Each structure stands twice: as structure tokens, then as C-alpha cells.
Amino acid sequence: MLSRTLTSFRNVIVKKTIHFKQTRHHSVESLMEKYSLQKSICQSKKLPKDVNAEGVFACNELDLKEVNIYGFDYDYTLALYKPTMDYLLYNLGRQILIEQYKYPKEISRLDYIPDFAIRGLHYDIKKGVLLKLDSFLQIQFGSVYRGLTPLTDDEVLRLYRNRIMPIAYVEGNIKDNRQTSNTMIQLADLFSVPEIGLLCNVTDYFEKNHVDYHPEILFRDVRASLIDAHLVMHKIVPENVAHYLEPNKNLRLFLERLKNANKRLFLVTNSPYKFVNKGMDFLVGPDWKTFFDVIIVQARKPRFFTDKSRPIRIYDERSGNHIWDRVTKLEKGVIYYEGTVKQLQELTNWRGHQVLYFGDHPYSDLADVTLEHGWRTGAIIPELKHEIKTLNNTEFKENANWLQMLTQIIEDHQDCEGEDEERILQNWLDERDDLRYKIKIVFNAQFGSVFRTYHNPSYFSRRLFRFADIYTSNITNLMNYSVNHTFYPRRGVMPHEYISYFV
Structure with a gap:
């Protein structure tokens, strides 16, 4: 009796195991069919409406x-300000580095690169690298630079040992609501963009010419030179306001x-x-x-x-x-x-x-x-105008739509077994990486969007949404609304709500 019971139990286990394996097994043909079907659905979908570039956007009801x-x-x-302001501050700061801080005269040949950096980045004062963090304090791989040279993922991990940064390292020690020490600085306003440009150019010069330098001293010299540059800028701009x-x-x-x-x-x-x-x-x-x-x-x-x-x-x-x-x-x-x-x-x-x-x-x-x-x-946020223009681009919408749908079929079929199926899955993952890269570089070739990393909000976005009730690209965009208007935030979709919202 006991023997028959054990045999019956083993048969049930075997049947369940076979059923489980069958559910995880997908033929090459079925995987390709599902891919083709998903692609065809994506191509037939109507693209989202354009975002209003002059809109005012609510983080909190106002x-x-x-x-x-x-x-x-x-x-x-x-x-x-026009881009001429960035060039002015950069050139003044570079001149001060040479004349007051006795930096090599050769850096006078280092011109400002207008599209290199975005605001919201972090600079590691101790290690001398510029990087982008998301709202979870994760480093965005592919967006870490020493000077003008990107660091590989392995180099980043050797520097930090982990992809996620400790909050004390990023934000410093807080005492009595004041930051008492900081290892990293966030470059959070637009005046910081020419500062980043000068810092990275000089770092790049030192690295390529094998000049021994101390990253923290370089950072503090550049920062001091830009503070002095502002004093000079305040005298220059009023002489030709329309130029700036x-x-x-x-x-x-x-x-x-x-x-x-x-x-x-x-x-x-x-x-x-x-x-x-x-x-x-x-x-x-x-x-x-x-x-x-x-x-x-x-x-x-x-x-x-x-x-x-x-x-x-x-x-x-x-x-x-x-x-x-x-x-x-x-x-x-x-x-x-x-x-x-x-x-x-x-x-x-x-x-x-x-x-x-x-x-x-x-x-x-x-x-x-x-x-x-x-x-x-x-x-x-003046950069919002460029961000929205990019969002409204047809190719961007198509790539963003397909990225979402491709990610879904990867998630649904990732537990398949067999070498052939795994090769197909790897092809999908490679295509996903390629899509994410294309979506990133249309905003900025080095660092992507001000507002997000590959899939998470950026650290800058997290702080912006926390402290601003509304945001827009120009103060006069408010003229599109009455003085009695109420701004309503959109209901955000939480991970557990996604399917119920988007079937």
C-alpha cells in the first residue's frame, strides 16, 4: 500500500515537472512568430500625440x-541666456586659471565644447570623474567620464566596486540640516555647464600629456576661477546685453x-x-x-x-x-x-x-x-524645450514604443531552455541595448536626457519633482493659462498597476 502511494506521488511529481519544463520550452519557430507578431502590432499602433513644448507640467496639484x-x-x-554666455564664462575661467593659478599656457588652446555636458551630473572630487546617477543612486554605465574620455563598465566597477552609490558618498554627511562634507558635487544649474566644460578639458589635457595633478585641487581651482569669472561677467554683459x-x-x-x-x-x-x-x-x-x-x-x-x-x-x-x-x-x-x-x-x-x-x-x-x-x-528648465522637441520626433516615438514591446516579450520568454532559444533571446537583448543607446544619444551624445537614465528618472529629476510643484521651459508659458487655473498632476503608473492600465 505504501509502495503504491509512493509510486503515485512520484508520478504526480514527474508529471508536474514535465508540465513545468513544457511551459518553459519555446520552439525557435514560436519565438520568431511572437517577435514578428509583436513587431507588426507595434508598427500598426498609432504614435502618441506630440507634447506641448510650451506646456506647464504639474508634479503636485496647484x-x-x-x-x-x-x-x-x-x-x-x-x-x-544665449550660448554666448557659456563661451564667455568658459573663456574668462580659462584665462583666470592661466593668469592667477599659473596653469600651463597651452590650455588657452582648449576651446569650449558646447554639446559635451548637461546639467544635473555629479563630479567626484576625489576620483576626478564626471558621472550621471539615476533616482536610485545607480551609476548610468556609458555616462562616466574622466576628462573627455568615457570609462568602460569594468573601469567604473574598479573605481566604485558597486553600481549603486552610498547616499553618504553622494550627498555628504548631514548635520543640523546642513551638509558638513561632500565627496561629490552635483552640478545643478545652467551656469555649471561651462564649469564642467573647463574642468573636463583641463583634465583631458593633463591625462593626455601625463601631467601629474590632484583631482580635488583641480576642481577647486576651476570652481574658484568660475566664481571670479562671474564677477567679470557682471561687468561685461551690461555693455552688450543683446549679445547675451x-x-x-x-x-x-x-x-x-x-x-x-x-x-x-x-x-x-x-x-x-x-x-x-x-x-x-x-x-x-x-x-x-x-x-x-x-x-x-x-x-x-x-x-x-x-x-x-x-x-x-x-x-x-x-x-x-x-x-x-x-x-x-x-x-x-x-x-x-x-x-x-x-x-x-x-x-x-x-x-x-x-x-x-x-x-x-x-x-x-x-x-x-x-x-x-x-x-x-x-x-x-530651459532644456525642457530641446527635450520635448526630441520626444516629439517620429523616429524617437517609434523606437521608444518598440523598446517597450520588445522588453515585454523578453520578460515573458526569458525562462526558455535550449541553446537555440537562448541565442534568440540574446539577439533580442542585443537589440534592446541598441534601442536604449539610440534613445539616449538623441538627447546628448555623452549623457543622454537631463530627466532620465536608460529607464529610471535621473537624480536631477528626482529632486526637481520633489521640490517643484510645477515646471516649464519659460516663465511666459504661464500666459497659456488663466490666473485661476489649477494644475493637476497625472496619475503615475506604479509597477504593479502597469498591466491594468496598459493591456
Whole structure:
């Protein structure tokens, strides 16, 4: 009896094993048929609609009816710059490296490469490499450079031992909400792009000419040279504003529209008054100050948002000096200097969700005001225009669609057995890698999209979506919406919801 029971049990196990193996076995013909069917379905699908390049995109629900006060940064928010600005800063920084820091005169022949880098990248100060991270702190292979030379995957793993970076290594040690040490720096604003260009060019020169150098010293010299370059740039640009600033005929109309809707406006910028005045005169007109209820220059953000006590002062336009009288109220038409957001709120009573502040930097402009003060925030991301133009390209849409569908059949049939089937699967994986590479390089040949790695959001995107309620490529894109418009975020698809949304 026991023998028959054991025999019966073994037969059941064998049948189940055979059934399991059969479910994992796919003939070459069936795999090719499924591939052809999937390809044919993809080709017959209607391509997605174009994305509106002048759209405003919501990360968080934002009802403009609740907003009574609009605040603005100046650089890359109200004022967008032409590529000539990058060349100017790069050339000034290179000259300072040679003249003040005694770098080899041969680097004067290293010209700026405009399409080499994007913002949002990380630079490892200790190891001297530039790399791109995703929202999970994973290194994007194929986007790690020493100078102008890409590192292989093996070289990257030898440097870091792991593809995932420890958060303390990336973000430093945090104490009392302040970063106390940093091994890596994120280059998060557009002014950092020429800095990256100079850093990589000089690194490349040292590497190719076998010059012994210290990566951290090089980084700090380049950073210091670019800080000094900004001081010179602030004097050069006002002499020929049209050569550096993008005209924006809608900016005045936008400000008029807000004032006609009885909104209060303020400007908080790190740039000096004379520089801002020339730029706003060009963009809006000589009466630009009449649109703003409060104007604060040389604010020293992010310290403006984080310092508890730093007196706000009056700037005297005629003498160019600061008046040291105590400021007890903020008056329209007066230019203010430094100060803190605490004083701004105390003197105006502008608080919380009634304030919407626009800037281009996810950290120094947006993070503290939303986390500490409850302001609503908008990010101006000029690169978004190029990103959306690329998304709307027909070939890109076709490749992105096929990538999704090819990945699905790989996932569904990856457990097949047999050498022939595995060769087919490897061909599919190779095709997938090729598609991912093509989709990457249409944004930027070295680093791809600002907003994503191969499949995950980039680290830059993660911080942007965390700190910005809305984002757009140009501040005047808001003219496409009423001052009472509500921006609704789209329902994001979680991994476990994918099939229920996309059958």
C-alpha cells in the first residue's frame, strides 16, 4: 500500500515537472512568430500625440486662485541666456586659471565644447570623474567620464566596486540640516555647464600629456576661477546685453497680466543691481521696477533662505553703495540688499501657500522655501524645450514604443531552455541595448536626457519633482493659462498597476 502511494506521488511529481519544463520550452519557430507578431502590432499602433513644448507640467496639484504673491529669481528664470554666455564664462575661467593659478599656457588652446555636458551630473572630487546617477543612486554605465574620455563598465566597477552609490558618498554627511562634507558635487544649474566644460578639458589635457595633478585641487581651482569669472561677467554683459540675453517679447505682457489681476510681485536674485537693471531694461523696459513690490539683489541664496539673522539693507542706486539704516518696512521702488526670507515674511506677511516662487535651481531656489516655509514653487528648465522637441520626433516615438514591446516579450520568454532559444533571446537583448543607446544619444551624445537614465528618472529629476510643484521651459508659458487655473498632476503608473492600465 505504501509502495503504491509512493509510486503515485512520484508520478504526480514527474508529471508536474514535465508540465513545468513544457511551459518553459519555446520552439525557435514560436519565438520568431511572437517577435514578428509583436513587431507588426507595434508598427500598426498609432504614435502618441506630440507634447506641448510650451506646456506647464504639474508634479503636485496647484490652484493658482490661492496664489496672491509671485516671486522670481532673475538668472535663467526671468532672463534666459544665449550660448554666448557659456563661451564667455568658459573663456574668462580659462584665462583666470592661466593668469592667477599659473596653469600651463597651452590650455588657452582648449576651446569650449558646447554639446559635451548637461546639467544635473555629479563630479567626484576625489576620483576626478564626471558621472550621471539615476533616482536610485545607480551609476548610468556609458555616462562616466574622466576628462573627455568615457570609462568602460569594468573601469567604473574598479573605481566604485558597486553600481549603486552610498547616499553618504553622494550627498555628504548631514548635520543640523546642513551638509558638513561632500565627496561629490552635483552640478545643478545652467551656469555649471561651462564649469564642467573647463574642468573636463583641463583634465583631458593633463591625462593626455601625463601631467601629474590632484583631482580635488583641480576642481577647486576651476570652481574658484568660475566664481571670479562671474564677477567679470557682471561687468561685461551690461555693455552688450543683446549679445547675451534671449529677448522675450511676452515677459512684459506676463508681468502686466499679473498686476492687472492684483497679484503682488517680488524679485530675489543673487546678481548685482546694475547687472539686473540692464537686463530687465532690455527685457521689459526702463520702467521694469514698477511691476515689483519688493526687489532684493545680491541675496546670497541659499543663505537667504536658510540664515536666521542677516540684516536686510537698502541699496542706493545713485552712489552704488549700501545704506546701513535699519529697515523696518519694505517699500515699492526701493532696491534692497541681502537679508533673509524670515525678514521678508515678517515685513510683508507673505506666507505659505499664497506665495509661488519661480527659480531654476532645485536646491538653492526651491528646496528650502517649500520644505521650511510652505511656499509653492515653480521651476524654469530651459532644456525642457530641446527635450520635448526630441520626444516629439517620429523616429524617437517609434523606437521608444518598440523598446517597450520588445522588453515585454523578453520578460515573458526569458525562462526558455535550449541553446537555440537562448541565442534568440540574446539577439533580442542585443537589440534592446541598441534601442536604449539610440534613445539616449538623441538627447546628448555623452549623457543622454537631463530627466532620465536608460529607464529610471535621473537624480536631477528626482529632486526637481520633489521640490517643484510645477515646471516649464519659460516663465511666459504661464500666459497659456488663466490666473485661476489649477494644475493637476497625472496619475503615475506604479509597477504593479502597469498591466491594468496598459493591456
